[in-house]
Amino acid sequence: MGNNHHEHNHTHGANIKILLISFLIITLYMIVETVGGILTNSLALLADAGHMLSDSISLAIALAAFKLGEKVASKSKTFGYKRFEILAAVLNGVTLIVIALFIFWEAMKRFANPPEVATTGMLIVSGIGLAVNVLVAWIMMRGGDVEENLNMKGAYLHVISDMLGSVGAIAAALLMMFFGWTWADPLASVIVAVLVLRSGYLVSKSGLHVLMEGVPQNADLDDIIYTIRNAKGVKSVHDLHVWSITSGLNALSCHVVVNDHLTIGQSEQLLRTIEQDLLHQNIHHVTIQLETSDHQHDDSILCQVKAVTSGGHHH
Numbered sequence: 001m002g003n004n005h006h007e008h009n010h011t012h013g014a015n016i017k018i019l020l021i022s023f024l025i026i027t028l029y030m031i032v033e034t035v036g037g038i039l040t041n042s043l044a045l046l047a048d049a050g051h052m053l054s055d056s057i058s059l060a061i062a063l064a065a066f067k068l069g070e071k072v073a074s075k076s077k078t079f080g081y082k083r084f085e086i087l088a089a090v091l092n093g094v095t096l097i098v099i100a101l102f103i104f105w106e107a108m109k110r111f112a113n114p115p116e117v118a119t120t121g122m123l124i125v126s127g128i129g130l131a132v133n134v135l136v137a138w139i140m141m142r143g144g145d146v147e148e149n150l151n152m153k154g155a156y157l158h159v160i161s162d163m164l165g166s167v168g169a170i171a172a173a174l175l176m177m178f179f180g181w182t183w184a185d186p187l188a189s190v191i192v193a194v195l196v197l198r199s200g201y202l203v204s205k206s207g208l209h210v211l212m213e214g215v216p217q218n219a220d221l222d223d224i225i226y227t228i229r230n231a232k233g234v235k236s237v238h239d240l241h242v243w244s245i246t247s248g249l250n251a252l253s254c255h256v257v258v259n260d261h262l263t264i265g266q267s268e269q270l271l272r273t274i275e276q277d278l279l280h281q282n283i284h285h286v287t288i289q290l291e292t293s294d295h296q297h298d299d300s301i302l303c304q305v306k307a308v309t310s311g312g313h314h315h
Helices: 003-040 044-067 084-112 119-143 150-179 184-211 221-229 264-279
Strands: 235-246 249-258 284-293
Touching: 003 044, 003 119, 003 150, 003 249, 044 119, 044 150, 044 184, 084 184, 084 235, 119 150, 150 184, 184 235, 221 235, 221 249, 221 264, 249 264, 264 284
Parallel strands: 249 284
Antiparallel strands: 235 249
């Protein structure tokens, strides 16, 4: 456990540093692209800038989440602030959806009567944009934990789809320069908007799943039940809950029926074994209540709690 924790701290520090660098580069460029979009009158550039805005928001949120996540658990928040990054992710997802809808709306008006666009300026700005995105994606790939951490992964995926946005703007600029196709600009912006919408939907969906205490994507309920049931000395399992507190921190609680004659020492040994086995299945925080066969609960695997409005609390 100790080693694991140390490693976590190391990637944590690396993640923060990388997010900060990426945030600064992207925010700076977003301003450049917004100004460029206004001066050249290109919706594709503005769409890409909108995408970059969502990027820089998501990076800022990810940074804040990492910082807040470090805050220690307190008496009023026993899990600390680990949930914040999930709330932030949902908020970010919703923001993206709004930006996307705005771009669609604007593009529809432009298809109807396309305005004049300064194509050379547009080409230069979008070209630099592509280079900036490639740079940031490379920084993230090289030093961040883009596989496991929901926050880093979200930020990274944003940057990748941003790259496509810049490619779209470049293509639109070239089409307008060589063929005079004025509709290429709103078309490119619609494509970017679709990407923005998609990432907004996915981020919101995975965040809401965590907020609804859903079973984590990297945990298999059947395997978990099998593992607990097959531990030596376990008769049955009920009242099982598996959820995630934040990305990369999964919790489990359940009641386990064991032999009446187990000593406390033997029970503890059994719990250690189960904890060890569950760690390999991405469960990091285990709470198990041991019971004898004459316990007072019903035996269904999943909890059948009825919310009690007054008085006692029964199962």
